[in-house]
Amino acid sequence: xxxxxxxxxxxxxxxxxxxxxxxxxxxxxxxxxxxxxxxxxxxxxxxxxxxxxxxxxxxxxxxxxxxxxxxxxxxxxxxxxxxxxxxxxxxxxxxxxxxxxxxxxxxxxxxxxxxxxxxxxxxxxxxxxx
Amino acid sequence: xxxxxxxxxxxxxxxxxxxxxxxxxxxxxxxxxxxxxxxxxxxxxxxxxxxxxxxxxxxxxxxxxxxxxxxxxxxxxxxxxxxxxxxxxxxxxxxxxxxxxx
Amino acid sequence: xxxxxxxxxxxxxxxxxxxxxxxxxxxxxxxxxxxxxxxxxxxxxxxxxxxxxxxxxxxxxxxxxxxxxxxxxxxxxxxxxxxxxxxxxxxxxxxxxxxxxxxxxxxxxxxxxxxxxxx
Numbered sequence: 001x002x003x004x005x006x007x008x009x010x011x012x013x014x015x016x017x018x019x020x021x022x023x024x025x026x027x028x029x030x031x032x033x034x035x036x037x038x039x040x041x042x043x044x045x046x047x048x049x050x051x052x053x054x055x056x057x058x059x060x061x062x063x064x065x066x067x068x069x070x071x072x073x074x075x076x077x078x079x080x081x082x083x084x085x086x087x088x089x090x091x092x093x094x095x096x097x098x099x100x101x102x103x104x105x106x107x108x109x110x111x112x113x114x115x116x117x118x119x120x121x122x123x124x125x126x127x128x129x130x
Numbered sequence: 131x132x133x134x135x136x137x138x139x140x141x142x143x144x145x146x147x148x149x150x151x152x153x154x155x156x157x158x159x160x161x162x163x164x165x166x167x168x169x170x171x172x173x174x175x176x177x178x179x180x181x182x183x184x185x186x187x188x189x190x191x192x193x194x195x196x197x198x199x200x201x202x203x204x205x206x207x208x209x210x211x212x213x214x215x216x217x218x219x220x221x222x223x224x225x226x227x228x229x230x231x232x
Numbered sequence: 233x234x235x236x237x238x239x240x241x242x243x244x245x246x247x248x249x250x251x252x253x254x255x256x257x258x259x260x261x262x263x264x265x266x267x268x269x270x271x272x273x274x275x276x277x278x279x280x281x282x283x284x285x286x287x288x289x290x291x292x293x294x295x296x297x298x299x300x301x302x303x304x305x306x307x308x309x310x311x312x313x314x315x316x317x318x319x320x321x322x323x324x325x326x327x328x329x330x331x332x333x334x335x336x337x338x339x340x341x342x343x344x345x346x347x348x349x350x351x
Binding site: 138163164165192194214215216218219220222223227228230232 | 233235240247248251254255257258259261262264345346347348349350351
């Protein structure tokens with residue numbers, strides 16, 4: 001956790017939403033975005049993680065990256081619970097449009113409609129999209 | 131509580147503008163920046179989708195980006211307002227949070 | 233208003249750093265406080281003083297560096313993203329410093345808004 005530890009920060013708690021819209025491996029955004037989520041949780045902030053659009057491909061199970069010689073970081077999503085990141089959502093419309101269902105995912109998520117995700121976005125203090 | 135959405139991709143290359151409009155609630159604002167300003171043009175294959183939200187969401191485009199791309203004399207979507215960087219700052223202050231549809 | 237700025241792209245491929253710079257400058261001119269500009273992903277390349285673009289084009293490394301020094305704006309480069317890309321203290325232009333991702337989160341906590349510029 002670099003130079004920050006959980007007990008070093010006792011400032012205000014804000015609502016941070018991380019909006020993942022990009023597929024893994026083709027670009028670095030998914031991997032480096034996940035690193036930000038883990039750090040934010042270490043600050044005891046109210047973190048929501050949302051997978052929409054191609055972001056839902058980040059949590060597709062059965063990722064096997066040895067053939068492309070890249071690090072498979074999908075197991076890291078399973079570590080989120082250990083960081084007390086419990087608000088993890090995927091958008092129903094994005095999954096359906098890509099032929100995915102809950103059974104395809106590497107972690108349990110709450111499936112929300114686009115309208116519900118829009119409502120949730122409105123209540124956030126900070127939204128960061130990768 | 132209403133959001134400012136920014137879109138920086140051409141609607142002819144990426145889906146960002148559609149992705150944004152699909153989630154932008156009434157009362158929010160959409161600001162087109164960088165290549166996103168191509169979405170401000172009237173009479174294109176992308177115009178109808180954004181025009182249909184005029185009145186329910188506020189539409190803005192960054193003037194310096196419009197000018198840079200040679201679009202300053204082209205008709206823009208009705209209801210869309212051109213702003214400068216200072217106007218961008220004002221919008222960030224006016225709305226509760228910013229979502230960048232990168 | 234207190235603003236945090238996140239820059240996710242380098243100075244040459246994408247306009248993101250230009251827009252972030254113009255936005256930050258406009259915010260300062262309006263009297264807002266910039267809590268921090270945080271450089272992440274390829275954005276860390278904005279700090280590389282060895283960048284040497286043609287003289288008839290803008291040099292974003294210099295522009296950020298000057299803005300940081302003139303206005304006392306913190307320009308923080310993510311250590312993990314920097315290491316990946318070979319950016320270290322010896323390469324940093326004046327006004328930049330390397331620190332942890334926690335600095336981004338802290339900017340979000342302290343700031344009233346966090347504005348992201350990227351691809």
